[in-house]
Amino acid sequence: EQLIFLNGQFVKKEDAVVSVYDHGFLYGDGVFEGIRSYSGNVFRLEEHLTRLYDSAKSIMLTIPYTKEEMTNIVVETLRQNKLKDGYIRLVVSRGVGDLGLSPYTCARAQVIVIAEPLSIFPKELYETGLEIVTVATRRNRSDVLSPMVKSLNYLNNILVKIEANLAGVQEALMLNDQGYVAEGSADNIFIVKDNKLLTPPGYVGALVGVTRNAIIKIAREKGYEVSEDVFTRHDVYTADEVFLTGTAAEVIAVNKVDGRVIGDGKPGPITSILLEGFRELTQTDGVKVYD
Numbered sequence: 638e639q640l641i642f643l644n645g646q647f648v649k650k651e652d653a654v655v656s657v658y659d660h661g662f663l664y665g666d667g668v669f670e671g672i673r674s675y676s677g678n679v680f681r682l683e684e685h686l687t688r689l690y691d692s693a694k695s696i697m698l699t700i701p702y703t704k705e706e707m708t709n710i711v712v713e714t715l716r717q718n719k720l721k722d723g724y725i726r727l728v729v730s731r732g733v734g735d736l737g738l739s740p741y742t743c744a745r746a747q748v749i750v751i752a753e754p755l756s757i758f759p760k761e762l763y764e765t766g767l768e769i770v771t772v773a774t775r776r777n778r779s780d781v782l783s784p785m786v787k788s789l790n791y792l793n794n795i796l797v798k799i800e801a802n803l804a805g806v807q808e809a810l811m812l813n814d815q816g817y818v819a820e821g822s823a824d825n826i827f828i829v830k831d832n833k834l835l836t837p838p839g840y841v842g843a844l845v846g847v848t849r850n851a852i853i854k855i856a857r858e859k860g861y862e863v864s865e866d867v868f869t870r871h872d873v874y875t876a877d878e879v880f881l882t883g884t885a886a887e888v889i890a891v892n893k894v895d896g897r898v899i900g901d902g903k904p905g906p907i908t909s910i911l912l913e914g915f916r917e918l919t920q921t922d923g924v925k926v927y928d
C-alpha cells in the first residue's frame with residue numbers, strides 16, 4: 638500500500654489529492670526536487686534540500702518546515718513505503734488561494750512527498766548512448782525565470798521534450814538566448830576534449846545539478862581537469878565525448894548530436910569511468926534510512 642506524505646499526514650495514494658485552488662496546479666507556483674535513494678541511502682539529501690529552500694526563497698515561498706524536519710519527512714516517507722532503492726518527488730506549492738494569481742491569497746504552502754520504487758532507464762541506453770538534437774526552444778533567461786530555480790514551471794523543458802520526440806530522439810540540447818549550450822530538458826551536459834571536462838555554469842542557463850556536482854568532484858578526484866565555462870554547438874560536435882547527468886539518468890553517454898557522431902559513436906572511456914565512480918559513491922554516500 639503506497640503512502641504519500643501530504644501536509645503532515647501519510648495518506649493512501651487514492652486519498653492524496655490537492656485542491657483545484659492550489660496555485661501549484663493553477664499556475665505552476667511552487668518548487669520541487671527529484672531525489673534518489675540507493676540501498677537505503679538518500680543520496681545528497683542535504684544538497685537537494687539546500688536547492689529546494691534556495692528555490693523557494695528565490696520565489697518568496699516560505700516552506701512551513703525546517704530543513705531538519707524536511708529531512709526526517711523524506712526519510713520517514715521512504716521507511717513508510719519500505720523502499721531501499723527509491724525515487725522521491727518532493728513538491729512544495731504556494732498552496733490553496735483564490736483564482737487570482739496573487740500568492741498573497743495562499744495562506745500556507747502545501748508540502749507533498751511521494752516515494753516510488755525506482756524505474757531506471759533501459760540498460761542498453763547506457764551501452765549505446767543517446768542521440769540528441771538541438772531544439773529551437775531556448776532555456777528561459779535568468780532575468781525572466783531563473784533556470785537555477787527548480788520550480789513547477791516545467792513547460793520550457795516539456796516543450797523541449799516534445800521537440801526532441803518530434804525529431805525522433807529521446808533527449809534534446811537547449812541553448813541559452815545567446816546561443817551558448819545550456820543543458821538538456823532535465824539533465825546537465827558535459828563535453829570531454831583532450832581529457833579535459835567542460836560543463837556550463839548555472840548562470841549560462843542551467844539548473845546546477847546534484848549529479849553534475851558529484852561528477853565534477855569525482856572527476857577532479859580522479860585527476861581530470863574540469864572547467865565550468867560556456868561552450869557552443871561546435872565544441873559539442875568536435876568533442877571526444879559527450880554525456881548527460883541527472884538524478885534519473887545518472888550518467889548517460891551521447892553518441893550523436895545534430896547528426897554529428899561523437900568520437901567513435903560509442904560511450905567514451907572517461908564517461909564510463911565516471912559512471913562507475915558515481916555508482917560506487919551512491920552506495921555509501923547518503924542519509925541512512927534504516928539503521
Ligand SMILES: Cc1ncc(COP(=O)(O)O)c(CNc2cccc(C(=O)O)c2)c1O
Pocket residue numbers: 670671672794820821822823824825843844845846847848849882883884885
Ligand atoms: C532542468 C534540469 N536540469 C538538470 C537536472 C539534473 O539535476 P540533478 O542532477 O540534481 O537531478 C534536472 C533534474 N531533473 C530531474 C531530476 C529527477 C528526475 C527527473 C525525471 O526526469 O524524472 C528529472 C533538471 O530538471
